[in-house]
Amino acid sequence: MALTRPITKKQLGLFLLVVGLGADTALLIVGRLGAGAWSGIGPVEGAMLVGGVLLALCGIPLLRLGDAPAAAEQEPHYAALSVARSETGHSATFWIGRILKALALLAFLAYLGVYVAYAVDLFRWPYDYDQGESFELYDAVLHSRGEWPYRDSSVYPFYASNYPPVFHILNIALFPLFGQTLLSGRVLAFVITLLTAFAIGWTVRRRTGGVFIPLMSGLAYTASNFVYHVGPLCRQHLTMVFFETLAVYFIASAEEPAHGKRKTFKTPFGLWIFDGGKLPLRLWTGLACLFLAGYAKQLAVFTAAAVFGYLLLRNPRRALVSVVIFGALFGLVFLGINWATNGQWWLNTISANVNEYMFPQLIALMRSWFKVHPVFIVLAVGMVIYEACFGSLSVYTLWFIFSLGTGVMSGKWGAGEAYWVTSVAAAIILSGFALGKLWDYVTQRRPQGQGYLAILIPLLFLIQSTRMLHLPTDGPFWGPIAGALGIAETSAYADYPYYDAVGYTQVGHFMLPRDYEGGARIMAYVRGTDLPVFSEEAAFTMLAGKPVVTNPTQLLNLYNNGLLDTSELEAMIRREAFGLVIMRAQFYPPPVLAAIGQHYGLVEHIPMNGFNYIIMQPLGGEDRGGR
Numbered sequence: 001m002a003l004t005r006p007i008t009k010k011q012l013g014l015f016l017l018v019v020g021l022g023a024d025t026a027l028l029i030v031g032r033l034g035a036g037a038w039s040g041i042g043p044v045e046g047a048m049l050v051g052g053v054l055l056a057l058c059g060i061p062l063l064r065l066g067d068a069p070a071a072a073e074q075e076p077h078y079a080a081l082s083v084a085r086s087e088t089g090h091s092a093t094f095w096i097g098r099i100l101k102a103l104a105l106l107a108f109l110a111y112l113g114v115y116v117a118y119a120v121d122l123f124r125w126p127y128d129y130d131q132g133e134s135f136e137l138y139d140a141v142l143h144s145r146g147e148w149p150y151r152d153s154s155v156y157p158f159y160a161s162n163y164p165p166v167f168h169i170l171n172i173a174l175f176p177l178f179g180q181t182l183l184s185g186r187v188l189a190f191v192i193t194l195l196t197a198f199a200i201g202w203t204v205r206r207r208t209g210g211v212f213i214p215l216m217s218g219l220a221y222t223a224s225n226f227v228y229h230v231g232p233l234c235r236q237h238l239t240m241v242f243f244e245t246l247a248v249y250f251i252a253s254a255e256e257p258a259h260g261k262r263k264t265f266k267t268p269f270g271l272w273i274f275d276g277g278k279l280p281l282r283l284w285t286g287l288a289c290l291f292l293a294g295y296a297k298q299l300a301v302f303t304a305a306a307v308f309g310y311l312l313l314r315n316p317r318r319a320l321v322s323v324v325i326f327g328a329l330f331g332l333v334f335l336g337i338n339w340a341t342n343g344q345w346w347l348n349t350i351s352a353n354v355n356e357y358m359f360p361q362l363i364a365l366m367r368s369w370f371k372v373h374p375v376f377i378v379l380a381v382g383m384v385i386y387e388a389c390f391g392s393l394s395v396y397t398l399w400f401i402f403s404l405g406t407g408v409m410s411g412k413w414g415a416g417e418a419y420w421v422t423s424v425a426a427a428i429i430l431s432g433f434a435l436g437k438l439w440d441y442v443t444q445r446r447p448q449g450q451g452y453l454a455i456l457i458p459l460l461f462l463i464q465s466t467r468m469l470h471l472p473t474d475g476p477f478w479g480p481i482a483g484a485l486g487i488a489e490t491s492a493y494a495d496y497p498y499y500d501a502v503g504y505t506q507v508g509h510f511m512l513p514r515d516y517e518g519g520a521r522i523m524a525y526v527r528g529t530d531l532p533v534f535s536e537e538a539a540f541t542m543l544a545g546k547p548v549v550t551n552p553t554q555l556l557n558l559y560n561n562g563l564l565d566t567s568e569l570e571a572m573i574r575r576e577a578f579g580l581v582i583m584r585a586q587f588y589p590p591p592v593l594a595a596i597g598q599h600y601g602l603v604e605h606i607p608m609n610g611f612n613y614i615i616m617q618p619l620g621g622e623d624r625g626g627r
Helices: 009-032 043-063 091-123 133-144 166-172 182-208 212-223 225-230 237-252 281-294 298-314 316-340 344-349 359-372 374-389 395-411 417-445 447-466 478-485 513-527 538-543 552-560 567-574 590-599
Strands: 263-266 272-275 470-472 498-500 533-535 580-583 600-608 611-618
Touching (some): 133 166, 133 538, 166 182, 182 212, 182 237, 212 447, 225 237, 225 359, 225 417, 237 281, 237 417, 281 316, 316 344, 359 417, 374 395, 417 447, 470 478, 533 538, 590 600
Antiparallel strands (some): 470 498
16 A cells, blocks of 8 residues: 555655745745735745755755665664674774774763763752743742643733643652752753763664764763753753653664564663554654653654654654544643643743744854764764665654754744754764764775774764863862863853853853852842742742742743733832842843832842842832732
8 A cells, every 4th residue: 555655765855846846936925925015035034945945955866766765664783883803904003093982982971070060069059040940940849739830921920831841740759859949950950961861872872783982972962062051950951852862762663573463672771661563662652752852842843743754754654643643642631731721821832932033043053053063963964965865764864854943943032052952962863873884884895994993983072072172160170171271261151260162151150159149148138028029030039938920031922922911010010019129131021121110229239140130129109018
């Protein structure tokens, strides 16, 4: 039956050609029919037109490849790395390769050491390090009480969340150990990041065998500046990447033929799972992980496109069945939450996230992405080209391609470098595959080149390590290392002794005694009033046992989309119902900021974590009163 036959490369090429040119044609026609609103091609239209042309160009080479399957029937395995071989005639290259391997491993272990030290330093910090951490914690607190964080922001306490619940529900499990504090969320994120690194290494080992390349691939994840910056923060993004990585891992083997009625296989965590049935358990497990990724953060939609695109190429019928079942379950949960929150789930997680798009921000982040990960990206692109032209597309290749869409979304207001982490994970995996394939080819076809390749592979990791440099630059341990690297007098942010190859970055530095002093001073103000506190960060009020009022960036998102009535909040501010106002970035709707400026006066600027926190108290107007 046609629906069970794999899609050929010729069919895929024709599809890409039609979609690319068709999309550009539709864009031009719709623009012309826009009731006279057409005013030429702007940046957005230009980017879309270029994207359509590139898509069509990608389809042209595939047309000549005929009936070759577009996607791999099953994941290949490069056995050469697992085969022990004696070194003959290459003693010099053998020892040079060993030395380079040791140096590369040392470099990436050093990055892991920096990451662990950074995490431990943050574990001691009780306040927000990155704005929004404490609101993610408060989401978990609300879930632990059986309450939804998706609420009407126009009424007191003017709070709502715009993130799905998976990370916050997982966080609840750590409350008995660490309390309802930022420590619980940071420990969770830290552990999840390490598990993702392990899953990446295991994924590479599954195809390539051996030890060195899989080990370096896993270490490369925690060594990435982008991962390092947010890995130990109480943020949900890397939880999404973790489940995406697992989803792709299981989907990659979903089409492998089973032997007998039931079959066992080993998961990345050493668990044996039985497989059987028309839809393999590996497929169900992968889709379950994809489900969790989607309810960790909405951006998992790009990984979903890669997964279902791969399944469609392999077996259209099975793909359609999977899409229907997955979509029904995902949709039922979505509709259930929306019903339970009276529509606030849709309003806060979907409608409010239509933010301004800034191309300069996208270009800056894209440059940083390539600047920091050039070797991984080049190798990944090479693997994509090889599979498209000479082999068969794997789900990892599609994942890397579609993950670039996640990166493109980093141009939105409120987005950042974390949006590129999925592509970093995919690029690291594909680069590991590329090196494994290269070693396998040389071993089978050009065995005389093994010694030189044994030098090249660790050398590439060493070159990559120089592009990811980040570490503290003072202290008895880090100071001498920074001095030896020639970066002792540099700072990536404010005057913190920290260097980062990315350049300017507000995260990554360690905390200083002055930061703890600033936090203590702010807490003295918070505890000094009996009234609610209007704070741009929830950690202060949560530590003081006071109610959490507002989620500033979400209020601003809603306001900018015409979805927020600020009249009640403005009325409370005019009544001076809050005993204190604390602001850092002033991410509030303009009418709210105006009301604060009219009824609250500056008391003190308190420097902390590189910011000046604005402390304001009521001016004592005649209409002052409670809520």
